[in-house]
Amino acid sequence: MSMVSLTVNSRPLRADVEPRTNLADFLRDSHDLTGTHLGCEHGVCGACTVIVDGEPVRSCITYAVACENAQVTTIEGLNDDEVAGELRAAFTREHGLQCGYCTPGMIVSARDVVLRMPDASEHEIRVAMSGNLCRCTGYVGIVRAIRSVIVERKARGAAPRADLRTALGPVGSGHAGAFAGGADKTADAPPARIASPVSRAATPRETAKLDADFVPQTSFPQSFVVAHPVDVVWDFFGRVDEVAACLPGASLVGTPTPEHVEGQIRVKVGPMVAEFQGVADISRDDARHAGRISGSGRDTRSNSATRGLIGYTLTPVEDGRATRVDVSIGYTLTGMLAQFGRSGLVQDIAGRLVSAFVQNLEARLGQGEGAPAAPVVTELNAGSLVYSVIVSRLKELWRKIAG
Amino acid sequence: MKPVRFDYERPVEIGAALALMQDEGRVVKIIAGGQSLGPMLNMRLVQPELLVDITAIPALKRIEDTGSDLIVGACVTHADFEDRRVPDVTAGALAGVARGIAYRAVRNRGTVGGSLTHADPSADWISILSAVGARVILRSASGVREVAVEDYMLGALAADLNPGELLEAVRIPKCSASARWGYFKSCRKTGEFAHAIGAVLVDPDRGVFRAVMGATETRPILVIDRAALFGASGFSTGAAEEVAQAAGMGDLLDRRTHAVALRRAFEQADAA
Ligand SMILES: Cc1cc2nc3c(=O)[nH]c(=O)nc-3n(C[C@H](O)[C@H](O)[C@H](O)COP(=O)(O)OP(=O)(O)OC[C@H]3O[C@@H](n4cnc5c(N)ncnc54)[C@H](O)[C@@H]3O)c2cc1C
Numbered sequence: 250m251s252m253v254s255l256t257v258n259s260r261p262l263r264a265d266v267e268p269r270t271n272l273a274d275f276l277r278d279s280h281d282l283t284g285t286h287l288g289c290e291h292g293v294c295g296a297c298t299v300i301v302d303g304e305p306v307r308s309c310i311t312y313a314v315a316c317e318n319a320q321v322t323t324i325e326g327l328n329d330d331e332v333a334g335e336l337r338a339a340f341t342r343e344h345g346l347q348c349g350y351c352t353p354g355m356i357v358s359a360r361d362v363v364l365r366m367p368d369a370s371e372h373e374i375r376v377a378m379s380g381n382l383c384r385c386t387g388y389v390g391i392v393r394a395i396r397s398v399i400v401e402r403k404a405r406g407a408a409p410r411a412d413l414r415t416a417l418g419p420v421g422s423g424h425a426g427a428f429a430g431g432a433d434k435t436a437d438a439p440p441a442r443i444a445s446p447v448s449r450a451a452t453p454r455e456t457a458k459l460d461a462d463f464v465p466q467t468s469f470p471q472s473f474v475v476a477h478p479v480d481v482v483w484d485f486f487g488r489v490d491e492v493a494a495c496l497p498g499a500s501l502v503g504t505p506t507p508e509h510v511e512g513q514i515r516v517k518v519g520p521m522v523a524e525f526q527g528v529a530d531i532s533r534d535d536a537r538h539a540g541r542i543s544g545s546g547r548d549t550r551s552n553s554a555t556r557g558l559i560g561y562t563l564t565p566v567e568d569g570r571a572t573r574v575d576v577s578i579g580y581t582l583t584g585m586l587a588q589f590g591r592s593g594l595v596q597d598i599a600g601r602l603v604s605a606f607v608q609n610l611e612a613r614l615g616q617g618e619g620a621p622a623a624p625v626v627t628e629l630n631a632g633s634l635v636y637s638v639i640v641s642r643l644k645e646l647w648r649k650i651a652g
Numbered sequence: 653m654k655p656v657r658f659d660y661e662r663p664v665e666i667g668a669a670l671a672l673m674q675d676e677g678r679v680v681k682i683i684a685g686g687q688s689l690g691p692m693l694n695m696r697l698v699q700p701e702l703l704v705d706i707t708a709i710p711a712l713k714r715i716e717d718t719g720s721d722l723i724v725g726a727c728v729t730h731a732d733f734e735d736r737r738v739p740d741v742t743a744g745a746l747a748g749v750a751r752g753i754a755y756r757a758v759r760n761r762g763t764v765g766g767s768l769t770h771a772d773p774s775a776d777w778i779s780i781l782s783a784v785g786a787r788v789i790l791r792s793a794s795g796v797r798e799v800a801v802e803d804y805m806l807g808a809l810a811a812d813l814n815p816g817e818l819l820e821a822v823r824i825p826k827c828s829a830s831a832r833w834g835y836f837k838s839c840r841k842t843g844e845f846a847h848a849i850g851a852v853l854v855d856p857d858r859g860v861f862r863a864v865m866g867a868t869e870t871r872p873i874l875v876i877d878r879a880a881l882f883g884a885s886g887f888s889t890g891a892a893e894e895v896a897q898a899a900g901m902g903d904l905l906d907r908r909t910h911a912v913a914l915r916r917a918f919e920q921a922d923a924a
Pocket residue numbers: 291292293520681682683684685686687688689690691706726727752753754755758761762763764765766767768769770774775776777813817818819820843844845846
C-alpha cells in the first residue's frame with residue numbers, strides 16, 4: 250500500500266491505496282465520488298473522463314499514484330462551474346442524455362471543447378467528442394447542446410480559457426518527487442503472481458473441444474521454400490515431435506501420435522506473453538503431399554482462446570532440389586487478447602513464427618537424420634537481436650517466392 | 653478488469669530509472685503516460701512486478717534546439733505537440749498529426765516516446781516521424797545510441813530497444829521554408845487506429861523527399877526515391893502498389909488502400 254495525496258474538488262484527499270489503483274477507483278471507492286463512471290476500463294468509452302490540472306484525462310488508465318499532488322476535478326466539483334452549468338441546462342433542453350451513464354464524462358469533455366475551441370462548428374464538435382460514447386441518445390442532442398452553449402457564449406462575448414497549460418509531459422505528472430518502494434511485498438496477502446510452469450503443468454488441462462464445422466474468422470496464406478526435396482520435407486512433417494521442436498516456444502505434453510497432439514506454445518510479443526495450451530488433430534494426404542491441422546487452445550493468463558485450421562501443401566521447386574511449402578492459416582481469437590489481435594498484428598506475428606520455424610527446420614534437416622540439432626531460435630522474442638536476422642531472411646524468402 | 657499487484661517506483665533522474673531496470677529478479681516495466689500500457693495492464697495481458705514511472709524525470713520533458721535539430725524529450729505528450737508547446741520546426745506537420753491521435757483526454761497523457769516504443773504499426777508518430785526523418789536517442793547504463801525512427805520498429809509491438817535501455821528523446825530535423833507535408837489517415841472512426849496511413853515530407857531546399865506508407869502489418873514502408881512513385885503524369889498509384897508489394901504487402905485491397913492514402917497525402921502536400 251502507498252499513501253497517495255491529491256487535491257480533489259479543491260479539498261486535499263489522502264488514501265492508502267495500492268499502486269495498481271486507478272484514479273477512478275481512488276475517487277469512487279476511497280472517497281465515494283461515484284459521479285465518475287467506469288465503462289470500458291481501457292480508454293475507449295470516455296465515461297471515466299475527469300479533469301486533472303485543468304485538462305480532461307481518462308481516470309481508468311491513469312493510476313492515482315502517478316498523479317500525486319495533482320489537482321483533480323470530478324463532476325461533483327463542477328456544481329458551481331459556469332460552463333458546466335450552461336452545459337447542464339443545454340443537455341436538459343436538447344435531450345442530451347437518457348440513462349445518464351455517459352453524462353459525467355460527456356460534460357467534462359464538452360466543457361473542454363467549449364473552453365478550448367470557442368469557434369467549433371458542428372463537425373468539429375463531433376470530431377472532438379468522438380472519444381465519448383453514448384448508447385442512448387444518438388448524439389444529436391448532445392452535439393446540439395454543446396453547439397448552443399458555444400454560440401450563446403460567443404454572442405455574449407464570454408472569455409475563452411485564460412489558464413492555458415504551460416508545463417510539458419503527461420497531465421497530472423510532475424507534482425511530486427521521487428517515490429520508492431510502493432512494495433506490495435509487505436502487504437498481508439501475497440501478490441497475485443503467475444502460476445509457475447511447474448504448478449501449471451500439474452493442473453488438469455481444460456482444452457476446448459475440436460469442432461468439425463469450424464470456420465475461421467480470419468485466414469491468410471504464408472509460403473516458404475526449404476532447400477530439401479519434397480520427400481524429405483514430407484517425411485519430416487510427419488514427425489510431429491520434431492516439427493514441434495522447430496516451433497519457437499512450443500512444447501509437447503505426452504507422446505504425440507501421427508493424428509493427435511497435445512501441448513503448448515508460448516509467444517512473447519512486446520510486453521505481452523501468451524501461453525496457449527491445447528490439442529490438435531492432424532490429417533495427411535500422402536498422394537497430394539497435403540496436410541491439415543485443426544487445433545484449439547486456451548491462454549489462462551489472459552483468459553483468451555483460439556481455434557485454428559492450418560493447411561499445407563508441398564510443391565517441388567528448383568528441379569526438385571527444394572520444396573515450396575504453402576501454408577494457409579485460419580484462426581479465431583476470443584477473449585482479452587482479441588482486443589489486441591487485429592488481423593494485421595496476428596499476421597506479422599505468424600510471419601515471424603513461420604520464419605523462425607523455417608530457420609530451425611533448415612538447421613535440423615541440414616544435420617541429417619538422427620542428429621537432432623538444437624533449435625536456432627528458441628523463443629519468439631521480437632525484441633531480441635536474432636530478430637533482425639529473421640527479418641532479412643524473410644525478405645530474402647520473399648524475393649525468392651515473388652521473383 | 654484490474655491489473656495484478658505491482659510495486660511502483662518514481663525516480664527523478666534517468667540514472668535512477670536505468671538502475672531500477674537492471675533488476676533481474678523482477679519483471680520490470682517502464683510506464684510513461686500509460687495510455688497503451690494501462691489498457692494492457694487492466695486486461696492483465698501484461699503482468700509486471702515493478703512499474704517504473706518515468707514522468708517525474710525533468711530531463712525526459714526537455715526540449716532543446718541544437719540549431720539544425722529540435723530534441724524533444726520522450727515524455728512530451730501528443731497534446732504538447734498539438735498545442736504547440738513544442739516549437740514548430742516541421743511546417744506544422746507534427747502539430748497537425750498530433751491533433752488526430754486518439755482523443756484529447758488520451759493525448760493529454762500519451763507520450764511520443766511511449767507511442768514509438770509500443771510500436772503499434774497503426775500508430776501515428778511512427779509514420780509521421782519517419783516521414784520527417786526523425787531519429788530516436790536511446791540511453792542505457794553503457795551509453796547512448798541513435799536509430800532512425802523507421803528502423804526503431806522491428807515489427808508489430810516490437811521496438812529495437814535492448815534490455816536496460818530507455819528512449820530518452822526524439823531528434824527532429826528542422827525543415828526549410830520550402831517544406832510541404834501531407835498526411836492521410838484512413839480509419840472508420842475518428843481517434844481510432846488507422847487502417848492505412850500516407851505521410852509525405854518534401855523539402856526541396858534541403859533536397860529531402862520522404863514518403864511513408866504506414867499502418868502496414870509491420871514496419872512502415874519508406875520511399876526516398878521520387879522516381880519510384882512518380883511517372884511522367886505525376887503520382888502513380890500503380891507504382892505505389894508495386895512498392896508495397898515489393899515490401900511484402902500481400903493483400904491487393906491493402907495495397908490499394910495504402911497507395912490511395914499516399915496519393916491523398918501528396919495531394920495535401922501539393923495543395924499547401
Ligand atoms: C482509446 C485510445 C485510442 C488511441 N488511438 C490512437 C491513435 O489513433 N493513434 C495513435 O498513434 N495512438 C493511439 N493510441 C495510443 C496512444 O497514442 C498512447 O498514448 C501511446 O501509444 C503510448 O504512449 P504512453 O506514453 O501512454 O506509453 P505507455 O502506455 O506508458 O507505454 C507504452 C510502452 O512503451 C514503453 N515505454 C514508454 N515510454 C518509454 C521510454 N521513454 N523508453 C522506453 N520504453 C518506454 C512502456 O514500457 C510500454 O511498453 C490510443 C490509445 C487509446 C487508449
